[in-house]
Amino acid sequence: MAVSPAEAGTGKDRLANIRSALRFVLRRLDRLDDNAPLTPEWQGLLGPLDYRQRAAVTALAHYCSAKGMLPIQVGTEMFAGFIDWLVQRTLTANPAKLAGATRRAWNRFAATVPGWPSQVIESARDPRQGILPLDAFPQSFRDDVAAFEAWLQQSSFERKRTAAAGDTAAVGPAPNGTATTASAPTPAASETRGRALTTTSWKPLRASSAANRAAHARWAASVLVTTGVPIEQITCVRDLVQPLANAEIILMELYRRADNGPSARGTHIADVLRIIARHFIHAPPDDVARIAELGKPVRLQYAGLTQKNETAIARALRPGADLKLRELPDVLMRAARQQLQVAPRRAVSLALRAAALVFLLYRPLRLANIIGLHLDRHLQRDDPRRPDVHRLQIQAAETKTNHPITLPVPPAVNRLLQHWITVFRPLIAPPGNRYLFPGGGKPDGHITPQGFRDAVRTAVHQGIGVKLTPHQYRHLAGKRYLAAHPGEYETVRQFLGHKRLETTINHYIGTQAEESAARFDEVVTGGIAPKPKRGRPRKQPSKPSGAPRKPGTPGKTPPGKAR
Known part of the structure; x- marks a missing residue:
């Protein structure tokens, strides 16, 4: 696991020296062999690549050189040994991530670099736990999954309309997997179509959901x-829910894999099976109830924050870390201004992190909303002639809960936003791009969710030694406010945009235990005076003979002296 200087409580250079010394000792003890010299074959293969391309496969080249393997011998079969080597014989912070990046780079070079070995490294998965790619399934299943995805994005009105017209996407496939049409409906399709017309209101899901x-x-x-x-x-x-035995097999297998307990994967699959049975194919009510019952043991029940979130928030709220986190946006922006002339790309990266972080600290929106912020549509100005942003306004259709967001922009946020918008953003924004955080590889696109996560998480980890995801800033805001104003869940609900008060209470009621205990102690002990100590009062020690007296204070006359 990577450790930042802030997390280790030392400087950057000092931490680098410690890592270097540790690597030297482990090599002397033959616990590491990550610096084996490259063989001529590997030197010749990597020679035409640029620096970034070579870096993507350097670890694999060193491994194969140490094992005496030629480039032509690289393939899926040997790649598991490479992963084990990363774990056991190197100090790689994230072996799985490096292995995945290496595999993708190798396959990309096999298709684009002249003279590169043509064999492809397949993704190594545990056959008992792995998820099959969609193209491994029959074409009819792939088509139906695409229809299910499109159906999820339809409104209730659109579903009723397409169901009445006999649209397969709205009513689902027939039991034998063939498409149902209005001209030749099957009995099951006719029954489904009738139920679809009476379906309850349903908010369409976003494309990502x-x-x-x-x-x-x-x-x-x-x-x-x-x-x-x-x-x-x-x-x-x-076929996932009919016959009903298929759903039972899936859920019981997930329960077994999680050591007879709930899991995140079990939660997701239980939910989608219930959606398919109840809404997509309109299975009999008894089957829907049975699937819901079978899903209970595999579904995670969230009461309060998860242990992972609790730990991260507690570390961020430590007195020293909390102060550094509040100051970090300004620190990053000052560093960006200093780097602007000598390293513009580095300066833009620092400024982006400063602007993103100040938004998360003061206005912790959901990730989809913050990366999609638009300069004209969402950032409102009282005076169009001035650049200052005064309000943040997001329409209901763009939010998860279908409620609009209207929030004032604090001066601290506006100040850093102006630096980002006027000085740094123009260096990377393509002409015509109006997103606050442009990117994503598209001229008119915004930064990707993963790119935003990585930028913020890296900045905070390096700055204060704590790893926080963008969503955890919402928990941080709720925790901070309730610590100062215990019990005011409604205020937190409105600020974070929760649809129901129960959601807010379920998330944060566990975080109020310490504050509640302190207030309870005040009530229990209030008005009770401490008991006086028994025994004679202790005599106060007299001052030394040489101690000065206050003017006019009588004292003992020294021997042999008259008063």
Whole structure:
């Protein structure tokens, strides 16, 4: 695990020296062999690459050189040994991440670099735990997953309209996996169409949420395959819940894999199976109830913050870390201004992190909303002639809870935003791009969710030694406010944009234990005077003979002296 200088409580150079000394000792003890010289074959292969390309496969080249393996011998079979070597014989902070990046780089070079070995390294997965790619399933299942994803993004009105017209995406496939049409409806399709017309109100999911649900359906199908069901028999989404035994097999297998307990994967799959049964294919109520009952043991029950979130928030709220975190946006922006002339790209990176972090500290929006902030649509100015931003306004259709967001912009946020918008953002924003945080590889796009996460997380880890995800700043805001104003959950609900008060209470009621105990102690002990100490009062020690007296204070006459 990577350790930042702030986390280690030392300077950057000192930490580098410690790592270097540790690596030297481990090599002398033959515990590391991560610096084996490259063989001529590997030197010749890497020679035409630029610095960044070579860095992407250098670890693999050193491993193969140490093992006497030629580039032509690289493949899926040997890659598991490379991963074990990263874990056991190197000081790599994240072996799995490096292995994945190496595999992707190798495959990319195999397709684009002349003379590169043509063999491709397949993703190494545990066959008992792995998730199969979508293209491993029959075409009919892939088509139905795409229809399910599109259906999730439809409104109730659109579903009713397309159901009445016989649209397959709205009513789901027939039991045998074939498409149902208005001209030749099957009995099951006719029954489904009637139910779809009376469906309750449903807010359409965002594209990213719908894609996640579709992926969870693929996860469920993958679990079914690993239990022995032939993949050819999974021809449509309906097959995940009908016959009912399929849903039972999936959920019981997830329960077993989690050591007879709940898991995050179990939660996602249980939810999507219930959605498919109840809403997409309109299974009989008894089947829906059975799937919901089977899903309870595998679903995580959240009461308060998770242990992971509690630990991260507690570390961020330590007195020293909390103060550094509040000051970090200004520190990053000052560093950006200092780097602007000598290293513009580095300066832009620092300024972006400063602007993102100050937003998360003062206005912790959900990730989708903060990366999608638009200069004209969301950042409102009282005086169009002045650049100062006074309000943040997001329409209801753009929020998770379908409620609009209107918040004032504090001066601290506005000040750093102006630096970012006027000085640093123009250096990376393509012409016509109006997103606050442009990027994502598109001229008119915004920064990707992962890019935003990495930027903020790296800055805070290096600055104060704590790792926080963007969403954890919402928990941090709620925790801070309730510590100062215990019990004011409604204020937190409105500020964080929760739809229901129960959501806010369930998240933060556990964080109020210490404050509640302190207030309870005040009530219990209030008005009770401490008991007086027994015994004679202790005599105060007299001052030394040489101690000065206050003017006019009588004292003892020294021997042999008259008064």
